Amino acid sequence: MPFIQVHLLAGRSKEQFEDLAKGITEVVVKVLGVAPESVWIEFIEMPKDRFSISGVLYENLKK
Amino acid sequence: MPFIQVHLLAGRSKEQFEDLAKGITEVVVKVLGVAPESVWIEFIEMPKDRFSISGVLYENLKK
Amino acid sequence: MPFIQVHLLAGRSKEQFEDLAKGITEVVVKVLGVAPESVWIEFIEMPKDRFSISGVLYENLKK
Amino acid sequence: MPFIQVHLLAGRSKEQFEDLAKGITEVVVKVLGVAPESVWIEFIEMPKDRFSISGVLYENLKK
Amino acid sequence: MPFIQVHLLAGRSKEQFEDLAKGITEVVVKVLGVAPESVWIEFIEMPKDRFSISGVLYENLKK
Amino acid sequence: MPFIQVHLLAGRSKEQFEDLAKGITEVVVKVLGVAPESVWIEFIEMPKDRFSISGVLYENLKK
Numbered sequence: 001m002p003f004i005q006v007h008l009l010a011g012r013s014k015e016q017f018e019d020l021a022k023g024i025t026e027v028v029v030k031v032l033g034v035a036p037e038s039v040w041i042e043f044i045e046m047p048k049d050r051f052s053i054s055g056v057l058y059e060n061l062k063k
Numbered sequence: 064m065p066f067i068q069v070h071l072l073a074g075r076s077k078e079q080f081e082d083l084a085k086g087i088t089e090v091v092v093k094v095l096g097v098a099p100e101s102v103w104i105e106f107i108e109m110p111k112d113r114f115s116i117s118g119v120l121y122e123n124l125k126k
Numbered sequence: 127m128p129f130i131q132v133h134l135l136a137g138r139s140k141e142q143f144e145d146l147a148k149g150i151t152e153v154v155v156k157v158l159g160v161a162p163e164s165v166w167i168e169f170i171e172m173p174k175d176r177f178s179i180s181g182v183l184y185e186n187l188k189k
Numbered sequence: 190m191p192f193i194q195v196h197l198l199a200g201r202s203k204e205q206f207e208d209l210a211k212g213i214t215e216v217v218v219k220v221l222g223v224a225p226e227s228v229w230i231e232f233i234e235m236p237k238d239r240f241s242i243s244g245v246l247y248e249n250l251k252k
Numbered sequence: 253m254p255f256i257q258v259h260l261l262a263g264r265s266k267e268q269f270e271d272l273a274k275g276i277t278e279v280v281v282k283v284l285g286v287a288p289e290s291v292w293i294e295f296i297e298m299p300k301d302r303f304s305i306s307g308v309l310y311e312n313l314k315k
Numbered sequence: 316m317p318f319i320q321v322h323l324l325a326g327r328s329k330e331q332f333e334d335l336a337k338g339i340t341e342v343v344v345k346v347l348g349v350a351p352e353s354v355w356i357e358f359i360e361m362p363k364d365r366f367s368i369s370g371v372l373y374e375n376l377k378k
Contacts, residue, residue, distance in 0.1 A: 001166065001303065001305070002258060002260040003168070003260075004257070005257040007255040007256070009253060014112060018119075019279075019283040020283050020284075021118050021119060021120055022118045023283060024279050025118030026118060027271075027272065027275035028272065028276075030275070031271045031272050032260070036117040037116060039115075039116070039117065040114070040115070041115040042070055042109055043113040044107075044233075046231055049206060050206065051230070051231055052210035052214065052230040053228070054225040054226045055210050055215060055225060056211070057207055060207070064134070064135060064184075064355065065133065066357070067130065067131070067133070068133075070131075071127070077246075079158060080246060081245075082157045083154065084241035084244050086244075087150055088244030090145075090149035090153060091132075091146065092244075094145045095138065100243045103241070103242055104241040105239065109127075143304075144308075147304035147308065147309055149307075165304075166303070167304040168298055168302065169302040169303070169304075170302075172357055176358040177356070177357055177358070178336035178340065178358075179354070179355055180352045181337045181338075181339075181340030181351060182333075183333055190324060191323040192292065192322040192323075193319065194319070194322075197316070197317040197347070198316060201347065205347060208342075208346045209343065209346050212342035212345070216334075220334045221331060221335075229253065231255070266364060269365065269367075270375070277369065291369065292368055293367040294366055295366070296359075
């Protein structure tokens with residue numbers, strides 16, 4: 001029953017989400033010995049102005 | 064002070080959110096004996112291409 | 127596939143967790159029309175010195 | 190390595206997010222003695238019809 | 253900057269956590285092209301009486 | 316209604332939690348103009364063998 005939440009910056013391609021879902025699930029199934037259908041993954045995208053490092057929004061860091 | 068986060072697939076009606084909020088709060092108030100105003104619920108919708116089961120995005124499972 | 131996280135103060139009885147699990151699941155199944163086995167709930171207990179309201183740890187509020 | 194998630198109602202200005210990021214990070218760095226670049230903050234906005242108090246969606250509370 | 257939260261039942265070995273950390277990070281680095289040190293993973297263990305499926309605590313399901 | 320979750324390594328003193336609660340709440344009240352009692356903070360401690368950077372558990376990084 002692993003439930004996995006992946007928080008990442010917005011802007012990735014659909015193929016990248018597909019590859020993350022496939023690859024992470026394979027690791028979890030192999031290491032924990034659980035059934036694939038018991039692995040749920042939620043992807044939470046963070047817009048560049050809703051994520052901060054060092055006290056500065058990521059959008060401003062990049063300017 | 065229960066804070067409840069409900070992660071669910073996007074696409075439900077406003078009435079369904081109203082009914083979830085009302086019903087879940089009633090259960091929590093009854094079981095825990097807390098004041099209704101101390102029950103906070105956040106609903107987080109997952110688009111079909113941002114949720115995976117068995118290593119496959121939900122959107123692709125349905126194709 | 128609703129995944130529900132319930133954050134609450136530590137110190138509840140096992141019967142209360144059983145009743146919350148049963149009651150919340152019944153509401154979700156009824157409102158969303160999903161299968162019961164697709165409703166997962168995680169209970170996260172907050173010790174009284176790890177939760178703050180108004181800038182004061184709950185433990186100190188009660189003194 | 191503090192990772193901080195701030196759940197708040199949608200509708201704040203960009204300047205408010207900048208000020209929250211700066212102010213919260215300063216507090217964490219000062220109190221914990223960690224490096225600023227190790228403080229990550231994610232802001233999660235809750236639309237008024239996806240947040241409930243007392244079993245009522247915030248949007249309806251305000252009507 | 254991916255931040256990943258893995259919720260799983262308590263009772264896994266230290267080696268399993270090491271293998272999950274290593275394997276998931278490798279997938280994320282390869283698919284997203286990010287630096288390894290930007291991948292943070294938090295493991296949150298759920299005791300068997302703090303997780304529910306179908307409205308029944310996992311501990312009771314197993315009896 | 317901000318609800319704030321602070322994930323940090325275990326091992327901080329009670330005074331540090333008190334100072335974080337007070338300091339973060341002051342920032343949020345000042346920037347957002349909300350009432351202090353509407354600011355809830357949950358502190359989630361991560362043991363050193365339940366947090367990973369670069370694919371290595373923090374405990375092992377320190378050896």
